[in-house]
Amino acid sequence: xxxxxxRNRRLAVATAAFAVLPLLAACAGSNATGAxxxxxxxxxxxxxxxxxxxxxQEYADAYMEAFPDRTVEVRSTTDDAAEYAQQLATARLxxxxxxxxxxxxxxxxxxxxxNVTLDLAPGIDDGKLGDLTIDDFxxxxxxxxxxxxxxxxxxxxxxxxxxxxxxxxxxxFDEVGVTEYPEADWTWEDMYxxxxxxxxxxxGAITGLAAPLGDGTAQIVYGPVIQAYGxxxxxxxxxxxxxxxxxxxxxxTTLLAPYGTASGxxxxxxxxxxxxxxxxxxxxxxxxxxxxxxxxxTLADADWDVQVLPTIDGNSTAGGGSYGLxxxxxxxxxxxxxxxLSWFYDTxxxxxxxxxxxxxxxxxxxxxxxxxxxxxxxxxxxxAIFGESARTAVLLTQMPGASASVMSEATKKATQxxxxxxxxxxxxxxEAEATVxxxxxxxxx
Amino acid sequence: xxAPPLTKTxxxxxxxxxxxxxxxxxxxxxxxxxxxxxxxxFVSPAMIGFFIFVIVPAVGGLVLAFFExxxxxxxxxxxxxxxxxxxxxxxxxxALGVTVLFVVMGVIPTIIIGFLLAVVVNSNMPxxxxxxxxxFTPMIASAAVAAIIxxxxxxxxxxxxNQFLALFGVxxxxxxxxxxxxxxxLVIMMIWGALPIVIILYLAGLQRVPEDIYAASSLDGAxxxxxxWSMTWPNVWGTTLLIAVLQAVGxxxxxxxxxxxxTDGGPLGTTQSLALYSYKVAFTQRDIGYASALSLxxxxxxxxxxxxxxAIVRTRKERS
Numbered sequence: 001x002x003x004x005x006x007r008n009r010r011l012a013v014a015t016a017a018f019a020v021l022p023l024l025a026a027c028a029g030s031n032a033t034g035a036x037x038x039x040x041x042x043x044x045x046x047x048x049x050x051x052x053x054x055x056x057q058e059y060a061d062a063y064m065e066a067f068p069d070r071t072v073e074v075r076s077t078t079d080d081a082a083e084y085a086q087q088l089a090t091a092r093l094x095x096x097x098x099x100x101x102x103x104x105x106x107x108x109x110x111x112x113x114x115n116v117t118l119d120l121a122p123g124i125d126d127g128k129l130g131d132l133t134i135d136d137f138x139x140x141x142x143x144x145x146x147x148x149x150x151x152x153x154x155x156x157x158x159x160x161x162x163x164x165x166x167x168x169x170x171x172x173f174d175e176v177g178v179t180e181y182p183e184a185d186w187t188w189e190d191m192y193x194x195x196x197x198x199x200x201x202x203x204g205a206i207t208g209l210a211a212p213l214g215d216g217t218a219q220i221v222y223g224p225v226i227q228a229y230g231x232x233x234x235x236x237x238x239x240x241x242x243x244x245x246x247x248x249x250x251x252x253t254t255l256l257a258p259y260g261t262a263s264g265x266x267x268x269x270x271x272x273x274x275x276x277x278x279x280x281x282x283x284x285x286x287x288x289x290x291x292x293x294x295x296x297x298t299l300a301d302a303d304w305d306v307q308v309l310p311t312i313d314g315n316s317t318a319g320g321g322s323y324g325l326x327x328x329x330x331x332x333x334x335x336x337x338x339x340x341l342s343w344f345y346d347t348x349x350x351x352x353x354x355x356x357x358x359x360x361x362x363x364x365x366x367x368x369x370x371x372x373x374x375x376x377x378x379x380x381x382x383x384a385i386f387g388e389s390a391r392t393a394v395l396l397t398q399m400p401g402a403s404a405s406v407m408s409e410a411t412k413k414a415t416q417x418x419x420x421x422x423x424x425x426x427x428x429x430x431e432a433e434a435t436v437x438x439x440x441x442x443x444x445x
Numbered sequence: 446x447x448a449p450p451l452t453k454t455x456x457x458x459x460x461x462x463x464x465x466x467x468x469x470x471x472x473x474x475x476x477x478x479x480x481x482x483x484x485x486x487f488v489s490p491a492m493i494g495f496f497i498f499v500i501v502p503a504v505g506g507l508v509l510a511f512f513e514x515x516x517x518x519x520x521x522x523x524x525x526x527x528x529x530x531x532x533x534x535x536x537x538x539x540a541l542g543v544t545v546l547f548v549v550m551g552v553i554p555t556i557i558i559g560f561l562l563a564v565v566v567n568s569n570m571p572x573x574x575x576x577x578x579x580x581f582t583p584m585i586a587s588a589a590v591a592a593i594i595x596x597x598x599x600x601x602x603x604x605x606x607n608q609f610l611a612l613f614g615v616x617x618x619x620x621x622x623x624x625x626x627x628x629x630x631l632v633i634m635m636i637w638g639a640l641p642i643v644i645i646l647y648l649a650g651l652q653r654v655p656e657d658i659y660a661a662s663s664l665d666g667a668x669x670x671x672x673x674w675s676m677t678w679p680n681v682w683g684t685t686l687l688i689a690v691l692q693a694v695g696x697x698x699x700x701x702x703x704x705x706x707x708t709d710g711g712p713l714g715t716t717q718s719l720a721l722y723s724y725k726v727a728f729t730q731r732d733i734g735y736a737s738a739l740s741l742x743x744x745x746x747x748x749x750x751x752x753x754x755x756a757i758v759r760t761r762k763e764r765s
Contacts, residue, residue: 082728082729083728085731086516086728089517092517110515110517110731111517113517114517114518116517264602265619265622266619266622266712267601267619267621267622268621268622268627268708268709268711268712269596269621269707269708269709269711272596272600401515401731402515402729402730402731405729405730405731406730409725409729409730412711413713413714416711416712416713420622420623420713421624421713439730
């Protein structure tokens, strides 16, 4: 006969096993395979981040107007990258991945490695995007969606060729009597000098330059600056980071210089108003083309413009990046997903609307040269600079697994150690480099 | 002469022994079984929900502490690696220290301020209605909204806190970006957020204190302060213990969202509690196994707090 405590123990063990087995089975990932499906009469789900949902809804509406028997359901739940990754993982576990979804450089490799994203290269070669070929896209932007282990694959297509420029508020320049507006031939010294002059003349009421490094995580700024000094953030061939190398230390020295003089004091969070150009109290700020629509709204009464980023040793320091669209390997409506992408990347259809609605710069040579994205009413009058810098922009480096996130934390910590504790720049960033290299080694083991 | 009785006692009768409400069923094993079945049926929806949404994830989290998993791939069993890593990870020790400091700096002031405010709210002083509304305001604001408001209050250049200090010639720090001041700044905000529930609990406790002991102590010459510390405070000891446990657990886990929004754990990790650290490890670094081990460690910490409080209650009961 079994005693009651023994029975209870068995019950507990059985309960635990019952609880854990489905969970571990789910963690192992969905083994469902995709299918071509039908295009006519199809319904596909498109997931994006919350900030982009309104414009994607407009694209979907336009598509459904063009093809009334097809449906595109747009969904979004978050703007936070970590949460978005978590939700994709959850969707995958439950076999509910969307057919088409927002993808981004730092997530692309992980999604490809785990067979979440479909390799689009064969489909494009088969003409599923009409006349558009891979070679029509700017190679550096497509490169963000090539898996590190398998660079022949393309697991996402960039939506917009975004690069950064120097935003400046002429109204604030005029307010303090500074007439030297940013020029295309400016160096970083020029930018700092004028920023300091504005900040001093305003008695600190106006921030001369939103700190380029932000809270220490702005890779879109520090990546190109390190490269301009001859260094590198990540070398895929050796699988190492060089953020602690002598060239990079020169870059960090430049980037850490303006806090408190040409920029405000250091702040812990990247979304602090003192770091935002559109707060109206910042004379200059480095920002992405994607910030133009928002700035037009918030600085409606100010006279502002954009200029190419200053150079270092004659080298461009413009960074860039993109988000992309991917198709899920498990999609049961892959042909319908292709049909939507084919319409979306057509310069006379989806891309035309994307330029009008989202202000996107098509990531193709033809789109940059002939697109309607330049036809916006000023400000900014000089919006064409984004087309030029998109071609030469140093893009965010794709790194294995989650090591890019580790790098963000490491550079932020090093920045704080230097600015708040007075630690030596070289020491702090060499330690950060070691942390990042450990993470890369762990990801690639 | 015999005095008449003050009340009339009814004559004994057979009805006196009869229960007021007749039992529906005579007690028996069958009825107990029916009762148990009925109770089970009533409780089962909640239990099923509890099992699916609490037990399964909790056990799953426990098991994942022994695996390496990046959210997308297949979990790989790594035995005790994640547990061993806990004790060699300097960031974990720093986060543990921050968590303990949050509890130490937060719980005692919350109890003292909450108790004093509850006494004030419990009084009948003029205009108390308006004060009551003000005290409960933090309850209607979500933590995220409150955090954003406080970020603006603490802003080094334009924040109200520094503008107020400037009136007295004090040059306030850049609160949330200063390694010395960021933690106290967050603790103040968390105390503010915790006060409404503490006041409600103390109000419930105060209303159980018998009025006559105040009358008796007044006759013995006790003043208001003497009554407060010698009569009121000891009489709400049980409530205080409950609040201490709830707030300790709250400061261990509740610091997460506040720190995430206000400081992202910085500067230099001075506001990164265990909860925030495990969140970052899980969803920024996508190291779910180690994050589960961190959560397990946090669970142990909470169990220790609860056991300590039970030991205090037991000791106190034995003494009394």
